Each structure stands twice: as structure tokens, then as C-alpha cells.
Amino acid sequence: MEAPQDVRGCCAAVYASDWVRLLLGDSFHPGGTRLTEHLGRLLGLDARSRVLDVATGRGTSALHLARTFGCEVLGIDLAATSVEAAREAARTAGLDGRVRFEVGDAETLEVDGGFDAAICECAFCTFPDKAAAAAAMARAVRPGGRIGLGDLVRNGPLPVELEGLLAWVACVADALPLEGYRCHLEEAGFSVETVEDHRAVLAEMVGDIRTRLTAAELMARLRRVALPGADFARARAMARAAMDAVREGTLSYALLIGSRR
Numbered sequence: 117m118e119a120p121q122d123v124r125g126c127c128a129a130v131y132a133s134d135w136v137r138l139l140l141g142d143s144f145h146p147g148g149t150r151l152t153e154h155l156g157r158l159l160g161l162d163a164r165s166r167v168l169d170v171a172t173g174r175g176t177s178a179l180h181l182a183r184t185f186g187c188e189v190l191g192i193d194l195a196a197t198s199v200e201a202a203r204e205a206a207r208t209a210g211l212d213g214r215v216r217f218e219v220g221d222a223e224t225l226e227v228d229g230g231f232d233a234a235i236c237e238c239a240f241c242t243f244p245d246k247a248a249a250a251a252a253m254a255r256a257v258r259p260g261g262r263i264g265l266g267d268l269v270r271n272g273p274l275p276v277e278l279e280g281l282l283a284w285v286a287c288v289a290d291a292l293p294l295e296g297y298r299c300h301l302e303e304a305g306f307s308v309e310t311v312e313d314h315r316a317v318l319a320e321m322v323g324d325i326r327t328r329l330t331a332a333e334l335m336a337r338l339r340r341v342a343l344p345g346a347d348f349a350r351a352r353a354m355a356r357a358a359m360d361a362v363r364e365g366t367l368s369y370a371l372l373i374g375s376r377r
């Protein structure tokens with residue numbers, strides 16, 4: 117599939133918006149910090165680990181890992197407003213000595229190498245040049261270090277409601293089959309050792325989004341919140357189609373863990 121124009125900028129702008137926080141809270145992937153913590157355990161993180169969080173959003177996972185495992189984390193994201201919010205959250209949590217955030221593009225990322233682990237949650241599927249992003253993460257991780265990818269998995273064609281720019285940004289339109297993610301990681305220099313299916317948390321997240329959408333629509337109707345440009349009918353149709361796709365097994369969520377060769 118061809119990338120819609122400026123998908124990167126659009127994705128960054130959408131995830132920096134109040135709209136997305138209203139629907140998702142601060143953690144923008146299925147399973148939230150619970151699944152991030154599980155990912156941290158699969159990666160074997162501890163207080164000596166240096167971790168890179170690619171497409172960190174508002175830094176919720178980076179901060180949770182630092183709090184739970186005592187590790188040092190660098191989070192990067194394309195959206196300057198999300199990075200600023202993440203820095204503020206780190207200061208508020210008293211973690212700004214151990215967790216840093218920088219603006220950066222995952223596809224052209226140039227950070228010092230030698231990270232013990234890199235994570236990328238629910239974002240790799242939105243990168244138009246996935247091979248470049250996988251190669252950038254491989255450059256960042258030391259040999260023997262680990263990669264932890266959490267992403268939407270697509271098994272077959274999706275309904276029309278889940279095509280186009282909005283669906284791309286929602287991590288659905290360019291989601292790959294499991295083998296697609298495995299190939300990108302292997303070609304970049306990682307050996308994939310563990311794959312876990314987490315479709316239940318995806319179903320939970322889509323259910324939560326539908327509930328919050330209903331609440332947001334009600335609040336907008338009662339004029340308790342101003343949501344300029346909100347297209348509730350389209351959002352509802354997308355959420356319904358996503359739930360059907362999860363139930364049918366066309367959409368799922370997986371964790372892939374690999375080691376840098």
C-alpha cells in the first residue's frame with residue numbers, strides 16, 4: 117500500500133491532540149502500562165539498562181519503565197508538543213535525571229549506539245519506511261541488546277472503513293502480518309526469539325474507545341466540551357469495523373522480542 121501524503125506529520129499531530137487523549141488517556145497502545153511492564157520483563161530490564169523508546173508519545177511507557185525497573189530511558193517522538201508534555205511529566209515525577217525526551221524521526225534517527233534495549237509500541241506500523249526505522253533501531257542497540265516491538269497485526273484484507281489516512285494514523289491501515297514485522301527486524305540485524313499474541317487487550321482497548329466516543333458525543337451535544345472538526349459518525353464506523361475485525365481475527369496485537377546479532 118502507498119503511504120498517504122505526509123502520514124508522519126499527520127500521525128504526530130493527531131497523537132499530540134486533546135481528541136486522542138480523550139479517547140485513549142495518556143498511554144497510546146493496547147494493554148497500556150500493564151503490557152509495557154510485561155514487555156520490560158521480557159527484555160530483562162534492570163537498573164543498569166539503557167533503553168530507547170522510539171515514538172514515545174507523551175512518554176508514559178518511558179516513565180513507567182524507569183519507575184518499575186530503575187532503568188535510564190531516552191524517548192524520541194516526531195511531535196514537539198508530545199515531547200514537551202513528556203518532559204513536563206518527567207519533571208513532575210522527579211524522573212528527569214533518568215528519563216530524557218528528544219524530538220526525532222524514527223526513520224532517520226541518529227542516536228549514540230550502545231542501548232541495551234529499544235522499544236517501539238504501536239507506532240512501527242505507521243512508519244512509511246519501515247525498513248529504515250528497523251535499521252535505525254538496530255544501529256542504536258548494542259550487539260546482544262534487545263528489541264521489543266508491540267504492534268497491530270493484520271491477517272488479511274480490512275473493511276473499507278479501515279483504509280485511508282485516518283486509519284493509517286490509527287495504526288490499522290498499514291499494519292503488517294506477523295511475518296512482515298519479523299522480516300523487517302531480521303533484515304535489520306535482530307534475531308526474533310519470542311512472539312506473543314495479545315488480541316484480548318486490543319479488544320479491550322477498542323471497547324474502551326467506543327465507550328469514550330459515546331461519552332464524548334454526548335458531552336459535545338450537551339455543549340459541555342468543544343471538539344471542533346469531530347466527525348463522530350466516521351469515528352463510530354471505524355471503531356465498529358475495528359471491533360468486528362478483532363472478533364474475526366483479521367486484526368490482532370502482538371509483541372515481538374529479538375536480540376541484536
Ligand SMILES: C[S@@+](CC[C@H](N)C(=O)[O-])C[C@H]1O[C@@H](n2cnc3c(N)ncnc32)[C@H](O)[C@@H]1O
Pocket residue numbers: 124127128129131132142143144145170171172173174176177192193194195198220221222223236237238239242243287
Ligand atoms: C500510537 S502513538 C504511540 C505512542 C507511544 N509509543 C505509546 O504507546 O503511548 C504513535 C506515536 O508515533 C509518533 N510518530 C509517528 N511517526 C513518527 C516518526 N516517524 N518518528 C517518531 N515518532 C513518530 C507519533 O507522534 C505518536 O506519538
